[in-house]
Amino acid sequence: MPSISEKAQLMPASPIRKLVPYAEQAKKAGKTVFHLNIGQPDIETPEVAREAIQNTDIKVLEYSHSAGFESYREGLSEYYKNSGIDVNKDQILVTTGGSEALTFGFMSCCNPGDEVIIPEPFYANYNGFATAAGLNVVPVTSSIEEGFALPAISEIEKLITDKTKCIVICNPGNPTGYLYSKEEIQQLGELVKKHDLFLFADEVYREFCYDGAQPFSVMQLEGLDDNVILIDSVSKRYSMCGARIGALITKNEEVMASALKFGQARLSPPTYAQVAAEAALKTPQSYFDDVIAEYVERRNIMVDGLNKIPGVFCPKPKGAFYAVAKFPVDDAEKFCQWLLEDFDYNGKTVMMAPCAGFYSTPGLGKQEARIAYVLNKEALKEALVCLEKALEVYPGKI
The missing domain is CATH 3.40.640.10 (Type I PLP-dependent aspartate aminotransferase-like (Major domain))
Structure with missing residues (x-):
C-alpha cells in the first residue's frame, strides 16, 4: 500500500470533535448530552x-x-x-x-x-x-x-x-x-x-x-x-x-x-x-441587540455558576461566547471522556472541549476545558448541575 504524505501525518485532529464518538454512544444509551463543546449557536439565522x-x-x-x-x-x-x-x-x-x-x-x-x-x-x-x-x-x-x-x-x-x-x-x-x-x-x-x-x-x-x-x-x-x-x-x-x-x-x-x-x-x-x-447585511440592529443581551445572560449564568462549584475557576470573558474553566481534576480530557462514558445525573451529562488541544506547548491546559455557552439558559443551568454532581464523584478529582 502506498504511504500517505508526511503533511497528512502531521495534520492534527480536532480537539473540539475528537470526543464525538463518545457523545454518540452516550445518546444511543439514552442519555441527554448538553453540547458545550462546539461554537454552534442555537440562535436563529436572520429572517x-x-x-x-x-x-x-x-x-x-x-x-x-x-x-x-x-x-x-x-x-x-x-x-x-x-x-x-x-x-x-x-x-x-x-x-x-x-x-x-x-x-x-x-x-x-x-x-x-x-x-x-x-x-x-x-x-x-x-x-x-x-x-x-x-x-x-x-x-x-x-x-x-x-x-x-x-x-x-x-x-x-x-x-x-x-x-x-x-x-x-x-x-x-x-x-x-x-x-x-x-x-x-x-x-x-x-x-x-x-x-x-x-x-x-x-x-x-x-x-x-x-x-x-x-x-x-x-x-x-x-x-x-x-x-x-x-x-x-x-x-x-x-x-x-x-x-x-x-x-x-x-x-x-x-x-x-x-x-x-x-x-x-x-x-x-x-x-x-x-x-x-x-x-x-440588511439584518436590523435589533437582532444583534437581542442576541447580545441573550449571550450576556448565558455568560453570567455559566461563568457565575462555574465559579460557585468548589475548586472551579473561570474568568469572565468580555466577548465571543466561550469561556475557559480550570477544574480540580487530574486530566480534563479524561474527565470530559468520563462524563460521556461513565456518568449521568438523572439521565443527563455534559460534553466540553478539553483545552490541551488549544495549546501548542505540551502539558499546558491539562486541567482546563473550553465551554461554549450557546445553549438556552435552562439547558445551561442543568449542565451546571451535572458538572457539580460529576465533580462530587469523579475518581480523578484532586
Whole structure:
C-alpha cells in the first residue's frame, strides 16, 4: 500500500470533535448530552437571509467571480465602514469560510518553514491551517490567572527570529472570550512594524462584546496598511455556520493579488451561501441587540455558576461566547471522556472541549476545558448541575 504524505501525518485532529464518538454512544444509551463543546449557536439565522434563499429564482447555478459577488463585496465595504474600517470592494476577497481566508493568507504571505507567533490557548484549527501551509507555530502563553490577557510585548519580541513572518490573534478570542484592548492592539502594531511582520487578526466575533466594551480592529491601526490582514466570517455573526462564507481583507495589494490566485484555483465561493450572506447585511440592529443581551445572560449564568462549584475557576470573558474553566481534576480530557462514558445525573451529562488541544506547548491546559455557552439558559443551568454532581464523584478529582 502506498504511504500517505508526511503533511497528512502531521495534520492534527480536532480537539473540539475528537470526543464525538463518545457523545454518540452516550445518546444511543439514552442519555441527554448538553453540547458545550462546539461554537454552534442555537440562535436563529436572520429572517432576511433565510428569505433570500427561499426567494432566489436561479435558473443556472453559475460560478461567481473568484473574489465573490461584486455586489456582496460592495455591501461588505459599507458594513466595514460603519464599523470604523475604511476598505473598498477590491480590498475584500470572499472565501469559503474564515478557515479558507486564513489558509489563503498564510500561503500568500509565508514560505514553508516560516514561523507564526500565536498567543495560546488559540483556536485549535490554527494548527491545521499552519500545517497545511508548512508553517511552524511558535506559541506565547497567556494565563488563566490573568484572564488570558495578551502576554507582555517583551515576551513576544523574544520569540522573533529571522524565520518569523507573522503574528496571529483572535479578537474577541476563541477559546477564551478575551477581548484585546486598543492599547494591546497598538502595541502589537508597533511590534510588527518594527520587525516588518504581518499581523493577522481573526475578528469573526466582533459583534459579540459585552459590558460596554468596544472592539478595536487591527484595520484601524495607522501606518500599517501593508502589514495587516483581517480574517472574517458570517458563521457566528449571523448564526450561519453552515453557509461557509468568510472574507480576507487587506490593503496590501500584493497580498490581495496573491490570495486571489488561490481563490481562482478553487474557482469561486458557493453561490447560494453568498446570496444569504449578502442579504444578511440588511439584518436590523435589533437582532444583534437581542442576541447580545441573550449571550450576556448565558455568560453570567455559566461563568457565575462555574465559579460557585468548589475548586472551579473561570474568568469572565468580555466577548465571543466561550469561556475557559480550570477544574480540580487530574486530566480534563479524561474527565470530559468520563462524563460521556461513565456518568449521568438523572439521565443527563455534559460534553466540553478539553483545552490541551488549544495549546501548542505540551502539558499546558491539562486541567482546563473550553465551554461554549450557546445553549438556552435552562439547558445551561442543568449542565451546571451535572458538572457539580460529576465533580462530587469523579475518581480523578484532586
